[in-house]
Amino acid sequence: MKTYPGGCHCGALRFEVEFTPDQAVSCNCSICSKTAALRVFVPAEQFKLLSGDSTLTSYQFNKKAIEHYFCSNCGVTPFSKGALPGTGQMMTAVNLRTLDEFDLSQVQIIEYDGKSL
Numbered sequence: 001m002k003t004y005p006g007g008c009h010c011g012a013l014r015f016e017v018e019f020t021p022d023q024a025v026s027c028n029c030s031i032c033s034k035t036a037a038l039r040v041f042v043p044a045e046q047f048k049l050l051s052g053d054s055t056l057t058s059y060q061f062n063k064k065a066i067e068h069y070f071c072s073n074c075g076v077t078p079f080s081k082g083a084l085p086g087t088g089q090m091m092t093a094v095n096l097r098t099l100d101e102f103d104l105s106q107v108q109i110i111e112y113d114g115k116s117l
Contacts, residue, residue, distance in 0.1 A: 003045075006099040008071035008078055013052035015078065017042060018092045021106040024096050029114030031061065031068060037110065039093040047079065047092035057092045062117075066093070 003019070007014040017040075024038045032039070049056075058067040066082035078098035084091050096102055 004099045004102060006078060006094070006102075008052070008055075008074050008076035008098065010071060010072050010074035010076075012055040013071050013076075013078060015094075016040050016048045016050060017044040017092070017099070019094075021102075022108065023110050024104070024107040025093075025112050026109050027112040027114040029117065031059075032114060034099055035095070036097065037063040037077065037095040038097055038104065038107075039080070040107070041084075041091050041093050044081065044090040047094065 001018050003016050003018045004015050005014070019042050020039055021040075024040050026038055027033070052071065055072050056069050057072045058069050060067055065085075066080050068077060068080045070077040076098060078095050082091060082093075083089065088112040096104060096107065
């Protein structure tokens with residue numbers, strides 16, 4: 001595993017996430033398709049918010065199982081948090097597009113049909 005830094009556009013939010021780049025999820029649900037997110041899911045302890053807690057705003061919809069966080073300054077959506085269905089394990093879904101200088105060609109993109117949920 002490797003630690004990757006990331007953040008929002010204005011720089012108010014900074015974080016680190018630890019993972020092995022192999023797969024990312026492209027979901028077609030209403031929020032993922034509108035934000036063009038490519039997400040990697042990691043256990044909550046592998047994600048560390050370094051700064052910007054005061055600029056975080058969250059949004060929930062539908063079953064309200066996932067909190068989608070965004071920067072209240074620039075609007076970028078770097079991550080979401082929620083429990084893994086069936087296990088209750090807290091996960092963080094990091095938008096790979098918000099990582100600093102991350103090469104998306106490192107990961108296989110897995111299409112997920114979230115629209116059907």
